[in-house]
Amino acid sequence: xxxxxxxxxxxxxxxxxxxxxxxxxxxxxxxxxxxxxxxxxxxxxxxxxxxxxxxxxxxxxxxxxxxxxxxxxxxxxxxxxxxxxxxxxxxxxxxxxxxxxxxxxxxxxxxxxxxxxxxxxxxxxxxxxxxxxxxxxxxxxxxxxxxxxxxxxxxxxxxxxxxxxxxxxxxxxxxxxxxxxxxxxxxxxxxxxxxxxxxxxxxxxxxxxxxxxxxxxxxxxxxxxxxxxxxxxxxxxxxxxxxxxxxxxxxxxxxxxxxxxxxxxxxxxxxxxxxxxxxxxxxxxxxxxxxxxxxxxxxxxxxxxxxxxxxxxxxxxxxxxxxxxxxxxxxxxxxxxxxxxxxxxxxxxxxxxxxxxxxxxxxxxxxxxxxxxxxxxxxxxxxxxxxxxxxxxxxxxxxxxxxxxxxxx
Numbered sequence: 001x002x003x004x005x006x007x008x009x010x011x012x013x014x015x016x017x018x019x020x021x022x023x024x025x026x027x028x029x030x031x032x033x034x035x036x037x038x039x040x041x042x043x044x045x046x047x048x049x050x051x052x053x054x055x056x057x058x059x060x061x062x063x064x065x066x067x068x069x070x071x072x073x074x075x076x077x078x079x080x081x082x083x084x085x086x087x088x089x090x091x092x093x094x095x096x097x098x099x100x101x102x103x104x105x106x107x108x109x110x111x112x113x114x115x116x117x118x119x120x121x122x123x124x125x126x127x128x129x130x131x132x133x134x135x136x137x138x139x140x141x142x143x144x145x146x147x148x149x150x151x152x153x154x155x156x157x158x159x160x161x162x163x164x165x166x167x168x169x170x171x172x173x174x175x176x177x178x179x180x181x182x183x184x185x186x187x188x189x190x191x192x193x194x195x196x197x198x199x200x201x202x203x204x205x206x207x208x209x210x211x212x213x214x215x216x217x218x219x220x221x222x223x224x225x226x227x228x229x230x231x232x233x234x235x236x237x238x239x240x241x242x243x244x245x246x247x248x249x250x251x252x253x254x255x256x257x258x259x260x261x262x263x264x265x266x267x268x269x270x271x272x273x274x275x276x277x278x279x280x281x282x283x284x285x286x287x288x289x290x291x292x293x294x295x296x297x298x299x300x301x302x303x304x305x306x307x308x309x310x311x312x313x314x315x316x317x318x319x320x321x322x323x324x325x326x327x328x329x330x331x332x333x334x335x336x337x338x339x340x341x342x343x344x345x346x347x348x349x350x351x352x353x354x355x356x357x358x359x360x361x362x363x364x365x366x367x368x369x370x371x372x373x374x375x376x377x378x379x380x381x382x383x384x385x386x387x388x389x390x391x392x393x394x395x396x397x398x399x400x401x402x403x404x405x406x407x408x409x
Contacts, residue, residue: 121215
């Protein structure tokens, strides 16, 4: 025991700081520490990027879409939305339910620009609908859309058409109107009263909002397309969706936001797993460096091992000496890698240094978010690999016979 340290740990630290003729062994120490450091830092950053990217897209999907959609089988849409709303809003977990109209359309401006998209008719009298749209409003006034002749455009859609609040756009429906001269495309002119921004290019470049009455008239529906439901907890959509379906029965059917975006989230989750496996190879390389260092260290310290055993050191004590060497390399590399990885996450989330093309990645900067479970997984996997790397060389050192060692040294 020295300076309060157990003898095994003291000898292990002394072997780690070898100098002079053992400089080559010190190189293996730095390789091991550097490998673990790079592996841990890379794993933290990669998983944080994937989790942040997935959560960023998820949050924008939740903000841009209702949590549940209720439809009625048949091509005529939902004939009695008021009855459905009344039955759905009494269920626990439901915050609000409002009818909506959804219609594909072609938008054209006075300058001749045109772009396809979706017209969404919503109930502006509904408080949750107004709150969501006000949070997304970037220019103009939401109240101006209530009259029926005003339209809200996504910021990217307005930019594509070259219009600003106060300009007029013509909305053309693919469902034509039957006249004496045949089928004529139905079109109607609206005044742009504002722009909204969800933060996902796919939505900002295609969505336009009308009042429910104007959208229903434009789509030629006697009723509505369906009922959108907002929940107290969006992540409880599966359970509440089953309750809504059970309450309404046939001919109604329900889709939740998780199910509608299932393929996207499955792809992101699979990509996250694949990257974790690939980056873990860096830690495996570091584990082999630890093994190489311990094997060479045991070979060099054979005489000292023999002397220690001859004066009474046990096999477990010798094993612990070399075990402390390998685990110190793993722990130091893990701590250093964790500090650097967490620092990179903080810097990116604070200063948003890495920007993304919104039309490609659906979000405009690279968010990083490390879940506590992912951090524990990274640290546990790294320390486990370091532990496994030390077992064989440390046990080999402890099993050396002092008689055989001293006879040939």
